[in-house]
Amino acid sequence: MLTSNIISHLKNQNWLAAIIDFIIVVSGIFVAIQVNSWNEGRVSKQQEKVILEQLYSDFSDNVDSVNSMALFHKNKASELDYVIDMVATDNIEPTSERAGNALMSMFQMPPLIPITLSLCTTQS
Template sequence: MIKFFRKIRKNLLQEGKTVKYLKYAIGEIVLVVIGIVIALQINNWNENRINNLAVKTYLNNLIYELTNEQIILEFFIESHSFKYYSMKYLLIMEGTNLYDPKADRKTEIPPYKPIAYWNKKIPKVYDKEFIQLTYSMMHRAQFPPMEGATLEELKSTGMYSRINPNLKIAINNYYAFKQNDFNGKVQSLALDFQASLAQDGYITTDTNKLADPISLIRNNPGRVGLIKRMIRESGWTILSAINSKERNKKLVVLIEEEIAKI
């Protein structure tokens, strides 16, 4: 092809057809420019296609993480439900005034559902086994994931800027709410409770050695107050986790809609 164009130029010059040669040269330049523009467009199209595929992969991975997170949030709800109801049970056995959720405008705590480490109903009478379990579980920390590796990678690669701004706002809001809602207050109060026991030479597992483990809180308003606060914070944590799970599901739907558009 190059030899063909070169032959045409040579013939035009040898025949003295300067004007025709200039027109031809201009035409050739135009063809070259058009070729370059087409090549650039193809390159840009191919680059956009590759980037879109990468964004789709990240978004699908994010859906996978969020779906798994729903399972973790459900476990989180169940574990804090045990804390909420088991510590209320401690106060009943101690004989003190119960924590009133209505005062905190919190009356919609779901009923207790049996879970792995206590697959029965909350007892209504004195049950030493349940009391021991309540003491041992109150300081066990359960924290939901805050931000997955996929989102961090998406941000670090610069692909996050290619996502629909409205979807980015939804993703940012989801993790911001979680950061605010799950602040570890229950765990902090449980550690304070353990420190209170330590002052009298006990740890929570010492309840196995006591004839009446309720004696650890009986006539001890400081420890009763800590339990009331743990009940209160567990209740708020349960409601936050339920709301987070609902936001999670809605976010998954938005991400699926975005993937369909790419």
């Protein structure tokens, strides 16, 4: 409707009215583009917040995994020190439960698998 007004004003050579109509159309398009940009920015900030929350959760889980792995290795080192002392003092107790557990711990190595999956599922 507005474009037909512009064409009508141009046919009548009413330049002032045609320019005003043109400015109205251009400013309407500009406002629409600005509103769209604002909305995209708002959605982008919401997605950023979700991603940061997931990263925090993943990092927290990874820190817990690393801490439990450190505790495991600390216990393993203690058991291996026991075995080394037992061998160094030539005081080997083959029937001792602690000696058996210490020897078995030499062959245990749980894997450390960092958590990175939640980020992959949100970006689609």
